[in-house]
Amino acid sequence: MNNDTIIKKRIAIFGSTGSIGTQALEVIETNEDKFSVEVLTAQQNDDLLIQQALKFNPNIVVIGDEKKYRKVKDALASTDIKVFTGENALEEVASMDCYDFMLAAIVGFAGLKPTMKAIEIGKAIGLANKETLVVAGDIIMNKAVENKVPVIPVDSEHSAIFQCLIGETRNRIEKVILTASGGPFIGRKPNYLVNVKREHALQHPNWNMGAKISIDSATLMNKGLEMIEAKWLFNLRPEQIQVVIHQQSIIHSMVQFEDGSIKAQMGLPDMKLPIQYALAFPKRLKNNFPRLDFRKVSTLSFEEPDVKTFRNLVLAQEALNKGGNLPCIMNAANEIVVYAFLRNRISFLDMTDAIEKTMQSVTYIGKPTLEEYFESDGEARNFAADLINL
Numbered sequence: 201m202n203n204d205t206i207i208k209k210r211i212a213i214f215g216s217t218g219s220i221g222t223q224a225l226e227v228i229e230t231n232e233d234k235f236s237v238e239v240l241t242a243q244q245n246d247d248l249l250i251q252q253a254l255k256f257n258p259n260i261v262v263i264g265d266e267k268k269y270r271k272v273k274d275a276l277a278s279t280d281i282k283v284f285t286g287e288n289a290l291e292e293v294a295s296m297d298c299y300d301f302m303l304a305a306i307v308g309f310a311g312l313k314p315t316m317k318a319i320e321i322g323k324a325i326g327l328a329n330k331e332t333l334v335v336a337g338d339i340i341m342n343k344a345v346e347n348k349v350p351v352i353p354v355d356s357e358h359s360a361i362f363q364c365l366i367g368e369t370r371n372r373i374e375k376v377i378l379t380a381s382g383g384p385f386i387g388r389k390p391n392y393l394v395n396v397k398r399e400h401a402l403q404h405p406n407w408n409m410g411a412k413i414s415i416d417s418a419t420l421m422n423k424g425l426e427m428i429e430a431k432w433l434f435n436l437r438p439e440q441i442q443v444v445i446h447q448q449s450i451i452h453s454m455v456q457f458e459d460g461s462i463k464a465q466m467g468l469p470d471m472k473l474p475i476q477y478a479l480a481f482p483k484r485l486k487n488n489f490p491r492l493d494f495r496k497v498s499t500l501s502f503e504e505p506d507v508k509t510f511r512n513l514v515l516a517q518e519a520l521n522k523g524g525n526l527p528c529i530m531n532a533a534n535e536i537v538v539y540a541f542l543r544n545r546i547s548f549l550d551m552t553d554a555i556e557k558t559m560q561s562v563t564y565i566g567k568p569t570l571e572e573y574f575e576s577d578g579e580a581r582n583f584a585a586d587l588i589n590l
């Protein structure tokens with residue numbers, strides 16, 4: 201008998217109704233012999249959560265918004281699925297020993313605490329939620345090492361780097377080259393950006409993603425967050441991280457070793473691949489995703505990012521260099537301004553200005569504790585919100 205067919209990996213998807221969460225469920229659906237769904241969580245989207253629960257029959261679901269608890273509970277009354285809600289539900293469920301692998305696919309700072317709990321009880325992590333490492337990467341990665349927890353990146357760039365590093369444990373990295381599509385406003389200047397609206401900013405040329413990361417991609421903050429994410433995942437110094445614009449999103453990122461040799465991981469832009477890779481690691485699973493045909497790719501282009509226009513990259517570089525709570529402050533301010541922009545409360549270029557002012561104003565701490573990270577997050581949110589009159 202084949203062991204693979206008997207022991208299924210039990211998956212907890214935190215943020216199952218999002219872009220990453222739903223794509224993960226598609227991967228699981230086609231590999232039902234290898235994975236079972238144990239936990240599903242959503243903040244608002246009760247209808248989709250109910251639908252997912254009825255289809256995948258998890259042990260537990262969490263609906264963040266307490267007003268929606270009754271509806272979810274009633275809809276699942278004929279099943280034995282347990283329904284949780286409330287402020288501490290995510291952490292409580294993350295601490296339960298009913299799953300093997302957490303796919304951390306909540307967006308923003310909200311993903312940090314449940315991921316921390318999962319690491320504390322020794323669960324493997326598939327990390328989509330980059331904000332967790334931006335806010336408290338030192339504490340998270342130290343805990344993971346202490347508890348021998350693998351943190352497998354889901355972000356396509358970091359999955360690429362992770363894949364390039366397989367078989368290279370004894371070899372030093374000279375640098376990593378993070379590729380960036382440049383987002384919908386590549387080549388544009390401030391006089392154009394001053395007028396762009398949310399609908400336009402949400403149109404990403406290569407990827408279909410949640411609202412927050414789509415705006416982050418348009419402002420290039422996404423790449424800034426990813427530089428900091430790379431630092432913690434791969435234990436890099438700031439000068440070992442380079443960003444290059446590669447509009448086609450075919451090369452997902454590269455690693456250059458000390459002998460100058462460069463490895464790249466490539467493929468069509470499709471998040472299901474890095475999601476599947478993280479779920480099945482160290483195995484590669486056969487699938488029927490569309491294949492890249494090099495005869496049909498006429499150009500792979502590379503250029504330097506325009507940091508004069510997309511100043512978020514400069515701010516992120518500063519946060520990366522200075523460390524401490526500065527990335528946490530930057531992330532908090534960014535979350536505030538992105539949601540304000542999504543609600544048409546501020547303009548595209550106002551976002552960077554507010555992040556910069558917040559970074560200059562909130563007290564810098566060189567080596568924060570977890571509590572101090574939480575305090576800095578709160579302080580930066582309040583400061584940024586006041587600044588833009590929210």
Ligand code: NAD
Nearest residue numbers: 215216217218219220242243306307310328329330409410
């Ligand atoms: P999304 O907005 O589509 O989904 C977010 C999920 O998190 C939803 O299930 C939502 O219910 C849940 N959620 C939102 N706010 C919450 C809160 N306060 N508390 C608890 N749950 C909450 O986002 P996404 O695009 O799937 O991105 C998820 C994460 O993955 C982000 O950190 C993003 O940067 C990262 N990521 C996404 C992609 C992508 O292609 N979408 C690629 C790389 C990395």
Ligand code: MG
Nearest residue numbers: 355356357426
């Ligand atoms: Mg990415």
